[in-house]
Each structure stands twice: as C-alpha cells, then as structure tokens.
Amino acid sequence: MLRRFTIETGREGFYSITKQVETALMESGTREGLCVVFCPHTTAGVAINENADPDVKTDLLLGLNKAFPDRAEFRHAEGNSSAHLKASCVGSSASIPVSQGKLLLGVWQGIYFCEFDGPRSRTFFVQVLSG
Amino acid sequence: MLRRFTIETGREGFYSITKQVETALMESGTREGLCVVFCPHTTAGVAINENADPDVKTDLLLGLNKAFPDRAEFRHAEGNSSAHLKASCVGSSASIPVSQGKLLLGVWQGIYFCEFDGPRSRTFFVQVLSG
Amino acid sequence: MLRRFTIETGREGFYSITKQVETALMESGTREGLCVVFCPHTTAGVAINENADPDVKTDLLLGLNKAFPDRAEFRHAEGNSSAHLKASCVGSSASIPVSQGKLLLGVWQGIYFCEFDGPRSRTFFVQVLSG
Numbered sequence: 001m002l003r004r005f006t007i008e009t010g011r012e013g014f015y016s017i018t019k020q021v022e023t024a025l026m027e028s029g030t031r032e033g034l035c036v037v038f039c040p041h042t043t044a045g046v047a048i049n050e051n052a053d054p055d056v057k058t059d060l061l062l063g064l065n066k067a068f069p070d071r072a073e074f075r076h077a078e079g080n081s082s083a084h085l086k087a088s089c090v091g092s093s094a095s096i097p098v099s100q101g102k103l104l105l106g107v108w109q110g111i112y113f114c115e116f117d118g119p120r121s122r123t124f125f126v127q128v129l130s131g
Numbered sequence: 132m133l134r135r136f137t138i139e140t141g142r143e144g145f146y147s148i149t150k151q152v153e154t155a156l157m158e159s160g161t162r163e164g165l166c167v168v169f170c171p172h173t174t175a176g177v178a179i180n181e182n183a184d185p186d187v188k189t190d191l192l193l194g195l196n197k198a199f200p201d202r203a204e205f206r207h208a209e210g211n212s213s214a215h216l217k218a219s220c221v222g223s224s225a226s227i228p229v230s231q232g233k234l235l236l237g238v239w240q241g242i243y244f245c246e247f248d249g250p251r252s253r254t255f256f257v258q259v260l261s262g
Numbered sequence: 263m264l265r266r267f268t269i270e271t272g273r274e275g276f277y278s279i280t281k282q283v284e285t286a287l288m289e290s291g292t293r294e295g296l297c298v299v300f301c302p303h304t305t306a307g308v309a310i311n312e313n314a315d316p317d318v319k320t321d322l323l324l325g326l327n328k329a330f331p332d333r334a335e336f337r338h339a340e341g342n343s344s345a346h347l348k349a350s351c352v353g354s355s356a357s358i359p360v361s362q363g364k365l366l367l368g369v370w371q372g373i374y375f376c377e378f379d380g381p382r383s384r385t386f387f388v389q390v391l392s393g
Contacts, residue, residue, distance in 0.1 A: 034258065084321065088309050187346055
C-alpha cells in the first residue's frame with residue numbers, strides 16, 4: 001500500500017506529518033509490518049524527533065544550520081548546497097515498525113517533514129509493507 | 132516477527148547490540164528478508180559502525196559532540212537539544228538485509244545503540260520481514 | 263531478491279549507483295514493494311541526493327569534511343575516524359519505495375555510494391522486497 005501526500009512549506013522548518021502517516025496506516029488495514037516514509041526531494045528530508053516542546057524543532061534547525069552553514073567555497077550555482085547537506089544528514093526516509101495496527105513510535109516521537117530550502121509545494125510517500 | 136529489548140545506558144556511549152539482533156533473527160527462523168532495528172527514543176539512536184577498535188566509538192562521540200555542541204542559543208528548557216541533534220544525525224533505525232539466515236553485515240560492521248542523554252533505561256525493537 | 267555489486271573508488275567521492283539499482287529492480291520483476299541499498303563498509307555509506315549538477319557532490323564532500331574534520335584528539339590508530347563519522351552521518355542504507363516496477367525517486371534524486379576512505383574495492387547490496 002502506497003499513498004502520496006502534499007505539503008506546503010515555509011523557508012525552513014520541521015512539519016509534523018505523524019497524523020498523515022497514521023491515516024495511511026489505518027487505511028491500509030495492516031496489523032503487522034513496516035511503515036516507510038519517503039521524501040522525493042533533495043533539499044528536504046524526513047526525521048523522527050520530539051513531538052512535545054516546539055522549541056526542540058527550533059533548536060534542531062539552529063544546530064543543523066551551525067553544523068552545515070552556507071560556505072563561500074560552495075560551487076553549486078543554485079546556492080542551496082547547505083540545504084542538500086542538511087537533507088543528507090537527516091536522510092530521505094524513515095522506517096517505523098507496525099504492531100497491532102499501530103506505529104511503534106515512542107511516546108515522545110513524532111515524524112517530521114524537514115524543509116531546508118522552501119517555501120515550496122512538496123510531496124512525500126507513505127508505504128506500508130505487511131510482514 | 133518483532134522483538135523488544137531493554138538496555139541500561141551510561142551518560143553517553145555506543146553500545147553493541149549485534150548479538151541481540153542476531154538472536155532475534157535466529158528465533159524468527161527467517162532465511163531471506165530484511166531486519167529493521169528501531170529506537171523509540173528522541174535522544175538516542177541506532178548506528179552501524181566498526182566493531183573492532185573500541186577507540187572508534189570514542190572518536191565518533193567526540194566528533195558528534197564537536198559538530199553538534201550544546202549552544203547558548205538553544206531554547207529547549209530540558210537542555211538536551213544537542214542530544215536530539217545527534218540522534219537525528221545517526222537516525223532512529225538501521226535496516227540490514229538478511230541472506231541465508233544471516234545479517235549481511237560486513238566483517239567490520241556492528242550494530243550500536245547510541246545513547247546521547249543517559250543514564251537511562253532504554254528500549255529497542257528488532258523486526259524481521261521475510262521477502 | 264538480493265544482488266551484490268562491486269565498485270572501485272577513489273580517495274573520496276559520491277558515485278552514482280542509480281543504474282545498478284534500477285537493473286537489480288528490473289531483474290527482480292517486482293512491481294510493488296521496497297528497494298533497500300546496503301553498504302557493508304564502515305568508512306563508506308549510501309546517500310540519496312541531486313543527480314543534475316555535479317557541483318553538488320563536490321559541495322557535499324566539502325561540507326561533510328568541514329563538519330567532521332580530522333582531529334588531533336582522535337585515538338583510532340588507523341587515522342580515519344572522520345571517515346567513520348561521515349559514514350555514520352549519511353548512513354549505511356537507503357530505502358526507496360517501488361511502484362509499478364519503478365523506483366519512486368524524485369526527478370532530481372540519484373542514489374550514491376559515498377566513499378570517505380578510498381581508494382578501495384567496495385561492495386554494495388540491492389535488495390527488493392515485494393509488498
């Protein structure tokens with residue numbers, strides 16, 4: 001089962017997509033298996049992190065921007081190489097086991113679409129494998 | 132097949148969990164498929180890295196601490212934003228193909244539970260999918 | 263379905279392996295499922311990133327080298343701890359949904375074998391799961 005979602009993003013940010021992933025899982029009717037969330041973009045990614053204090057998202061962006069800043073030596077003419085770097089760091093997918101029809105997320109975990117080079121209209125896929 | 136394990140951690144560290152993953156795989160009886168190790172925490176993660184020289188683990192922690200240090204600008208009141216960052220960098224899961232009943236790990240690879248904000252009682256899941 | 267590929271690398275670099283992954287997928291005959299690319303090495307990894315401007319690859323390496331430089335404090339005698347760090351950052355696998363017999367990669371996405379400590383003869387695996 002595969003489902004495609006769209007999302008409108010701002011310049012940068014972590015957008016919670018846990019609800020959409022749970023909806024896709026419920027619609028699939030899968031009780032046991034694996035859920036894969038995939039981002040088909042190269043300056044955005046998917047991460048699992050804290051769903052409680054919104055300051056964590058602010059700090060994550062700040063920390064990633066410090067670790068992978070824009071650099072004068074970068075050659076890519078589009079000027080968004082640091083966004084490509086941050087996307088490679090968080091990764092383009094997340095895999096979450098499914099048990100008894102539910103995502104096996106921890107109590108503090110949420111699934112986030114990570115925009116590093118918006119604003120854009122973005123897409124992500126949720127796939128559910130039985131097993 | 133899904134199995135849950137617990138682990139007691141120190142303040143920070145890479146803990147080898149290869150044995151537990153191999154045990155879960157053996158118990159599943161799966162010959163061909165995929166093994167997914169999942170960490171349900173937001174200040175810990177799962178990584179695959181060298182299993183030989185223990186100095187590599189020390190250096191990995193040092194390098195991650197340098198790339199994602201604690202920062203005065205961080206706003207998350209709990210004060211562990213750098214741990215969230217390191218967890219997002221290594222990721223919350225590892226996927227390893229299974230062939231002829233064995234993990235397809237390279238000779239130098241081990242699977243590690245990565246603690247960035249301990250000491251804590253932690254959990255991880257091992258899922259084996261046939262295919 | 264599991265297939266093993268070999269690749270000869272230079273000192274460091276992002277090597278496109280999208281063609282090999284597509285070949286393995288085609289040979290598997292799988293129409294719907296998940297494709298997992300796995301790197302069995304500890305100083306190399308697998309990443310998904312831009313397939314258009316080759317300058318992006320140069321900038322990615324530069325940015326990773328700046329974030330995870332070699333450090334005097336590193337203790338691993340082999341002297342390649344920064345390569346282990348970069349491998350842990352990009353990760354040892356990539357998971358890509360398969361739909362209608364094709365990888366669900368975005369138009370700008372390619373799959374890369376990331377060498378951080380070459381030149382070496384390297385191996386990677388492509389696994390296709392139906393589902």
